[in-house]
Amino acid sequence: MSDISDAEFWNQFDVEYGKNYWIRWRKKHKDEYNAYRRDYCRDSRRRLKAEVLTHYGNGNLACVRCGFLDIRALCLDHVNGGGTRERREGKNIGVKLYRTLKREGYPEGYQTLCYNCNTIKAHEDGEYEKP
Numbered sequence: 001m002s003d004i005s006d007a008e009f010w011n012q013f014d015v016e017y018g019k020n021y022w023i024r025w026r027k028k029h030k031d032e033y034n035a036y037r038r039d040y041c042r043d044s045r046r047r048l049k050a051e052v053l054t055h056y057g058n059g060n061l062a063c064v065r066c067g068f069l070d071i072r073a074l075c076l077d078h079v080n081g082g083g084t085r086e087r088r089e090g091k092n093i094g095v096k097l098y099r100t101l102k103r104e105g106y107p108e109g110y111q112t113l114c115y116n117c118n119t120i121k122a123h124e125d126g127e128y129e130k131p
Helices: 006-028 030-056 083-088 095-103 115-124
Strands: 074-078 110-114
Touching: 006 030, 030 074, 030 095, 030 110, 074 083, 074 095, 074 115, 110 115
Parallel strands: none
Antiparallel strands: 074 110
């Protein structure tokens, strides 16, 4: 007798058939699939950015200094500086930073600012390094 049940035996063929079906489907509908993936990934990144910026905006998707609301101009600011160094070292950049912060449970040290407030803060705090 076999060590697996009849259902498990036939299920292994269904899994392989399913994998092969979707591989063939993606090849046949390449443009449609690529458009779907592009839209899905873009929407997923936008949702993640909104979620992270909302958390660091004290529950609001807005700049913590001036209250600006347009997500296109909102960014994440390192409260104690160090963002430029982090980018230059190739550490968490862009969506990778958002994923890391969410995975680590939203650690302290970040805030949501609009680009204007972020630039003003950097000048006030002397964060710009001289070449």
